[in-house]
Amino acid sequence: MSKKLNNMKWESVALDGFPASMTDKFQGFVGLEECTDYSFDKEGKRSKKNKKQEKLAAKRERKKRKSSESETKEVPSKKVKLDNGFIVESCNNTEPSLANNKQKRNKNKKKKNKNAKNLNNDNNTGETSDDDKENGNTEEVPKKKKSKNKKKKVKETVGTEKVVKKVKQRLGDLPKSTSELTPEDMLTWAEFKLQEPIIKALTELGFKQPTKIQQLTLPAAIHGRRDILGAAETGSGKTLAFGLPILCGILKLKEKAELKGLDVYDIPYRKPALKKKEEPKEKKQKYKRKDRKENKKKIVQEEKVKESSEDGYSSGKESDEEGTKNVTEGSKNVEEEYLEEYDVPVRKRDNSADEGNDSDEENYIHLSDMLDSDDLADSSDDEDTEGADDEDGSGIDDDDDDGGESGDDVESGDEEDSDASGDIDGDGSGDDEDLEEEENEDADEVNEDEQGVGCVKVVDNIEMPGHVSVKTGKPLYALILTPTRELAIQISRHLIAAAKYTGIKVATIVGGMAAVKQERVLRSGPEIVVATPGRLWELIGQGQPHLQQLDSVKFLAIDETDRMIERGHFEELTPLLERLNADEERRAARQNFVFSATLTMVHDLPTHMKGKKVTKHGKIINRKIEKMTPQQKVNRLVRMIGMTEPKVVDITTQNLGTAETLTESRITCALEHKDAYLYYIVKRHPGRTIVFCNSIGSVKRLAQLFTLLKCRPLPLHASMPQRQRIKNLERFRDDPHGVLIATDVAARGLDIPHVEHVIHYQVPRTAENYVHRSGRTARASREGLTILMMDPSEAYLYAKMCRTLNKTSEVPTFPVDSQVLAPIKELMVVARELDALELKKRRAAQAHGWKERAAREMDIIIDDDDLPVKQVNASIDKELKAKRRQLDSLLSRPIYPRGFSFKYPTLNNDTTVFQGSEENALQVMKNALESGQLKKEKRKSKNAPLLQLQKKFKKK
Numbered sequence: 001m002s003k004k005l006n007n008m009k010w011e012s013v014a015l016d017g018f019p020a021s022m023t024d025k026f027q028g029f030v031g032l033e034e035c036t037d038y039s040f041d042k043e044g045k046r047s048k049k050n051k052k053q054e055k056l057a058a059k060r061e062r063k064k065r066k067s068s069e070s071e072t073k074e075v076p077s078k079k080v081k082l083d084n085g086f087i088v089e090s091c092n093n094t095e096p097s098l099a100n101n102k103q104k105r106n107k108n109k110k111k112k113n114k115n116a117k118n119l120n121n122d123n124n125t126g127e128t129s130d131d132d133k134e135n136g137n138t139e140e141v142p143k144k145k146k147s148k149n150k151k152k153k154v155k156e157t158v159g160t161e162k163v164v165k166k167v168k169q170r171l172g173d174l175p176k177s178t179s180e181l182t183p184e185d186m187l188t189w190a191e192f193k194l195q196e197p198i199i200k201a202l203t204e205l206g207f208k209q210p211t212k213i214q215q216l217t218l219p220a221a222i223h224g225r226r227d228i229l230g231a232a233e234t235g236s237g238k239t240l241a242f243g244l245p246i247l248c249g250i251l252k253l254k255e256k257a258e259l260k261g262l263d264v265y266d267i268p269y270r271k272p273a274l275k276k277k278e279e280p281k282e283k284k285q286k287y288k289r290k291d292r293k294e295n296k297k298k299i300v301q302e303e304k305v306k307e308s309s310e311d312g313y314s315s316g317k318e319s320d321e322e323g324t325k326n327v328t329e330g331s332k333n334v335e336e337e338y339l340e341e342y343d344v345p346v347r348k349r350d351n352s353a354d355e356g357n358d359s360d361e362e363n364y365i366h367l368s369d370m371l372d373s374d375d376l377a378d379s380s381d382d383e384d385t386e387g388a389d390d391e392d393g394s395g396i397d398d399d400d401d402d403g404g405e406s407g408d409d410v411e412s413g414d415e416e417d418s419d420a421s422g423d424i425d426g427d428g429s430g431d432d433e434d435l436e437e438e439e440n441e442d443a444d445e446v447n448e449d450e451q452g453v454g455c456v457k458v459v460d461n462i463e464m465p466g467h468v469s470v471k472t473g474k475p476l477y478a479l480i481l482t483p484t485r486e487l488a489i490q491i492s493r494h495l496i497a498a499a500k501y502t503g504i505k506v507a508t509i510v511g512g513m514a515a516v517k518q519e520r521v522l523r524s525g526p527e528i529v530v531a532t533p534g535r536l537w538e539l540i541g542q543g544q545p546h547l548q549q550l551d552s553v554k555f556l557a558i559d560e561t562d563r564m565i566e567r568g569h570f571e572e573l574t575p576l577l578e579r580l581n582a583d584e585e586r587r588a589a590r591q592n593f594v595f596s597a598t599l600t601m602v603h604d605l606p607t608h609m610k611g612k613k614v615t616k617h618g619k620i621i622n623r624k625i626e627k628m629t630p631q632q633k634v635n636r637l638v639r640m641i642g643m644t645e646p647k648v649v650d651i652t653t654q655n656l657g658t659a660e661t662l663t664e665s666r667i668t669c670a671l672e673h674k675d676a677y678l679y680y681i682v683k684r685h686p687g688r689t690i691v692f693c694n695s696i697g698s699v700k701r702l703a704q705l706f707t708l709l710k711c712r713p714l715p716l717h718a719s720m721p722q723r724q725r726i727k728n729l730e731r732f733r734d735d736p737h738g739v740l741i742a743t744d745v746a747a748r749g750l751d752i753p754h755v756e757h758v759i760h761y762q763v764p765r766t767a768e769n770y771v772h773r774s775g776r777t778a779r780a781s782r783e784g785l786t787i788l789m790m791d792p793s794e795a796y797l798y799a800k801m802c803r804t805l806n807k808t809s810e811v812p813t814f815p816v817d818s819q820v821l822a823p824i825k826e827l828m829v830v831a832r833e834l835d836a837l838e839l840k841k842r843r844a845a846q847a848h849g850w851k852e853r854a855a856r857e858m859d860i861i862i863d864d865d866d867l868p869v870k871q872v873n874a875s876i877d878k879e880l881k882a883k884r885r886q887l888d889s890l891l892s893r894p895i896y897p898r899g900f901s902f903k904y905p906t907l908n909n910d911t912t913v914f915q916g917s918e919e920n921a922l923q924v925m926k927n928a929l930e931s932g933q934l935k936k937e938k939r940k941s942k943n944a945p946l947l948q949l950q951k952k953f954k955k956k
């Protein structure tokens, strides 16, 4: 209906004899209208003036109509779009269909609520959110009033809708704070002398005070300008522990350059420590003497901090000194309790032997030369322990990126576009195109899947760019390296949030996304680059000008450092570090940050590396391999990265990297029942859950199985396209009952709020992996639960892990209702059968497709009869149909515990699978711990085979 027709006179016409059968199709189609005022369209001849006048008149008319309608409360003459696709205009004198009206109202209501909800999320106003409840920001309002207020609020929010543009939260975005902090609330930060714009951003984020690790590292990093080696539990705020000093340092450098009219390139952030070595020996001896005294650590630290702030590079000598004093005093007590500082001797980098290594023995292998945790794992560990349906046979290690941008193996998920998180630049704008996979570009890259564990990606044709000092006029101040793409994106977003009012730009350079856009961002000269090593090295190799300033960066941070430097994982890291450390003076003037939750953790040796070994030449050697000490591990890091006398802050000594708020538990069961237990947990204890597997194959299998079980799982692994990876993470973040099934690619660093459970579907290969996986829950002082699923064949790995984590007793068992589990096991049998049939069908289709393709290529005509696969398909289809029906019927029925009497079957049509109520898993575990149920178990477990195994293991 054209606009013109709106202004004409309409009359309703009665619909006699309208067939009853059609009524439901025309639901809400309340009448017809006939145009009674015809005229010729003279639009073409009309003058512009006339047109304008007519328009105005029409507008006025519409306004009038609207106001009169609202006064008389008649049915609006607005067009209504029906479900069947018709657009109708309702009459004034006929009652509209109630159903449609209701439907429409509901729709509108939903829309409004949605808008209101979104706006509430954005503005943190209105109804109490989950967050509010958690923070205790709930308000008791009488019910009646509340509904009125609600309406009002909805109206208000809808009114402001045009003004406030809805911003979709992207992966890694920090949620805005619900509490409004005043400058007085932020006084704890003041002692670190952070610049005002940074404090302003922290206030907005609701970060009232620094976390423990921030409290311990910021003074030395900001005032002392020292290198920091930080180890703190997962989710303890390590990102800002290096992020804030970097932002603060950049602002200081910029300010100084502006004040003195200097070129930033020529201002070292700190006095090269090389010169410090030339200091009179007396000073060092003074330290040594003090060292012997009881309070040695703190004094040394204090002296060094003072010394650095006296170096003339601080923005204000006195104030810095003052600040340092305050901070050291302020954090005194905390440090006494937690701070563990190592003496880190600075050694020349060309000295390859590790300290304490008896290098005189030819066949001596030191563990530090084989730091790779997964190299260290038994070769049998690399296989998918289930051995079932591992389609691609990719029982591979899958916990880092950019060691090769692998695969185009998309297995699930729709293809709808997401503009969510391709954003790679500091300004927060992102296009979908950013997420374009670069499968073609990857053609000559080695696929991780094909390589298997222990193989190393060979980086060909990359020449080390010459160490020419490049000045583009837009200095690159800081480089932050991470092992995974998602972590890089997240760190960027955290920094962007903290740098919101500083004008500092942050670029994310990661694989799997369009390099073109990343280059464009780099051309704008961001001060900070957060990157994974692969893509970064690729762009450096291509001569990207902004990155040619790499060797003059003032700050270098390496997150998850222990993972980053593991042998064979990041081949590009070695040349990168060489490049960064090429100029000795610049290296010494650079401030370095090295962080991880497991920085000082050293795991047990795998048996295959111990004992006798027969060499190629038939010689038997008895290998002496010593476990590296934490100090040796730290020394190695210091040497590799080129740090100078770093301050080592390790606050993981109590819980070895896991958060204090984490509740640990375990389920021991047969391998074939693991799926049933997992389904039980997901359904009985719904909540945001991450399920970790040891291989890509396991992730794929579980994702398929749980899709059949209608759990809507979200897979995540390194051979998925980057776009899908981010989309799945965002979906998971947005779904309070989301189930993410992931490899260790999601184990480190990811900060998704309110993850309630972490389930280790398989015992992780190293204790480090256990710590990082478990650390996806119980973050930022919240509580969380981790469940380790273990079958008897994994007892050895479990015992090894417990030993590394210094666990003196077994991880307590998670209580499972066996009555409920029994019917689930039956359900799982059917689901697995269906899964197997689907796999068979896929394989048959693939084989069929292959035969046909081959025939076409060879110009051979094949009869359908010669393709027996099709017949197989027909029979599979039949079976599939039947199985699907069987599973659907099982799933549609609620699960009753075995022995349920059925005397009082429920009348409600609740679709929840469990008839028993859903329970909070953490609470269930806590209750079990308190009720003494687990004490009994402890007594029983004295003779448990697991402990026996552990003893055997110790003897080895």
Ligand SMILES: Nc1ncnc2c1ncn2[C@@H]1O[C@H](COP(=O)(O)OP(=O)(O)OP(=O)(O)O)[C@@H](O)[C@H]1O
Pocket: 174, 206, 207, 208, 209, 210, 211, 214, 232, 233, 234, 235, 236, 237, 238, 239, 240, 596, 597, 748, 749, 750, 751, 775, 776, 779, 780
């Ligand atoms: N001072 C602070 N006050 C409150 N929350 C904070 C503070 N600093 C950081 N956080 C929040 O704590 C959460 C965890 O921080 P972050 O991701 O830096 O942890 P992490 O120690 O790096 O964890 P992981 O070891 O898993 O990488 C984040 O959501 C972050 O926003």
